[in-house]
Amino acid sequence: MHTDLVAALDIGGTKIAGALVDDRGHILVRAQRATPAQEDGETVMRAVEEVLGELTVSPLWESASALGIGSAGPVDASAGTVSPVNVPGWRDYPLVRRVRAATGGLPVELIGDGVAITAAEHWQGAARGHDNALCMVVSTGVGGGLVLGGRLHPGPTGNAGHIGHISVDMDGDPCACGSRGCVERIASGPNIARRAYENGWRPGPDGDTSAAAVAAAARAGDPIAVASFERAAQALAAGIAATATLVEIDIAVIGGGVGKAGEVLLTPLRKALTDYATLSFVQRLAVVPAQMGTDAGLVGAAAAALAKGADKAPV
Amino acid sequence: MHTDLVAALDIGGTKIAGALVDDRGHILVRAQRATPAQEDGETVMRAVEEVLGELTVSPLWESASALGIGSAGPVDASAGTVSPVNVPGWRDYPLVRRVRAATGGLPVELIGDGVAITAAEHWQGAARGHDNALCMVVSTGVGGGLVLGGRLHPGPTGNAGHIGHISVDMDGDPCACGSRGCVERIASGPNIARRAYENGWRPGPDGDTSAAAVAAAARAGDPIAVASFERAAQALAAGIAATATLVEIDIAVIGGGVGKAGEVLLTPLRKALTDYATLSFVQRLAVVPAQMGTDAGLVGAAAAALAKGADKAPV
Known part of the structure; x- marks a missing residue:
């Protein structure tokens, strides 16, 4: 059993990616949907929920202690909301509350996508x-x-x-x-x-x-x-x-x-x-x-969740 | 007896000020010399030692737990050296070592003068x-x-x-x-x-x-x-x-x-x-x-010393 396993979401204007990531940064389970960026906010949220649905059916899900979100910005981590420039249906959208509800109350850590990439490069990449x-x-x-x-x-x-x-x-x-x-x-x-x-x-x-x-x-x-x-x-x-x-x-x-x-x-x-x-x-x-590839956003979101969930920060 | 008393130095191109400061930011003892800015490095250091000498003869000195220095920059806190633009006799000058020697081995915290002013405004002034x-x-x-x-x-x-x-x-x-x-x-x-x-x-x-x-x-x-x-x-x-x-x-x-x-x-x-x-x-x-007056550099250097010495940071 993985005691330090977290879930991660990487939300951009093109795709919504999700993963279960262990405390060494390995992606164990992954899911992805295209972002319905021009649709209304609830439709975009349904795509997030579908990604989360694929993760929650994994037998590893029960080991996840927290969830990290790296989102296209601007974000407002203090309010738990996002307003991605390229997703007009989301303005001050309460993403943290909705994700917490969809995951049975996991602790959620929200950061901007640039911050997520940075967490990944610091943990596993060129800034290590x-x-x-x-x-x-x-x-x-x-x-x-x-x-x-x-x-x-x-x-x-x-x-x-x-x-x-x-x-x-x-x-x-x-x-x-x-x-x-x-x-x-x-x-x-x-x-x-x-x-x-x-x-x-x-x-x-x-x-x-x-x-x-x-x-x-x-x-x-x-x-x-x-x-x-x-x-x-x-x-x-x-x-x-x-x-x-x-x-x-x-x-x-x-x-x-x-x-x-x-x-x-x-x-x-x-x-x-x-x-x-x-x-x-x-x-x-x-x-x-940079050294990280296309998974940088997921790995960085996971790093932020590990830092929050366990207080033994990889970042 | 003051258990949280620190010494502070504010070193600029015009004057060298020193003080004993309590944990509420009050200046209890002060000393000052003009900076012999155009003299050789040892002459400048003697002015610092004279300031310190006035402080060390105070009966309060024995309560000082640390010493903070705010200095005209650039400084190098990691090396403990200073190279103030307007004091050409000091280039990579080992100020921390010299001050420690002159004070019987007090812990010394070195910061730039802009950082010291900031510590003061955050502790006592407009940024509180x-x-x-x-x-x-x-x-x-x-x-x-x-x-x-x-x-x-x-x-x-x-x-x-x-x-x-x-x-x-x-x-x-x-x-x-x-x-x-x-x-x-x-x-x-x-x-x-x-x-x-x-x-x-x-x-x-x-x-x-x-x-x-x-x-x-x-x-x-x-x-x-x-x-x-x-x-x-x-x-x-x-x-x-x-x-x-x-x-x-x-x-x-x-x-x-x-x-x-x-x-x-x-x-x-x-x-x-x-x-x-x-x-x-x-x-x-x-x-x-800003709200702090001409003592901002001393108060800020004291704040940095209190943060270092006691690890119950005012700043």
């Missing part, structure tokens, strides 16, 4: 052994989370580490969030692609105008594609340096689709970091690629 | 009762510190909260730290004054070109003076919003000489904050003036 870390997802958006003093720092509402929406160019272009010059507005995949296109880069015969196509062009030496990644790297470097200067971190872990561009992004990012991370206590900051 | 706070000093420079989860967050080296040197204008003017567009480069007193002067503001008959004179002109309606404070407020707002977005704070406390400008700064700052603090979890952020 680092007491002060920033983990980022650079993809369609830019998200993140923090480990401070050896422990996950979700903040009171579970949203801490939102590096995509700090302004590094306070007179810059308007961002969808309402601010200006946010890291995401400059460094997300769509913005890398848009900037390359606006500056004259054109796709190949396949018509692919994604950031991945721009990355391929940059790797082949296209100067406009290279410049677009350099600009993204500059914004990421300013944001990472700001984080290090504010809270002292010694490693920044970069994941997500744009993160997978590899040295096309990381080489100019490390170079730009020397321009912005100038104070003595931030100069030793390492930038490394 | 707030579990997540940013406290700032806006003066010749811009410094700060953080309270996270109800506790002071000095970071591993004691420098966390260095908001003056995060870049909010990544293509902006070069800063003395080596980066660009730092909050301090835009919002410090000398930069407020410089910008007003460059844009055509001129001092009155007294020839005073300080930020305080620009503040007086702004209060009298001078549009160039007003604009210079608005630009400073914009940079401060972007920095405060970045901090809230990264770690979740619910209050920002503004002290220091420029902070004393009052509504000339705070009104545009609160307005600009609505432009940059846009995500749901940062929208309730309050901005208030």
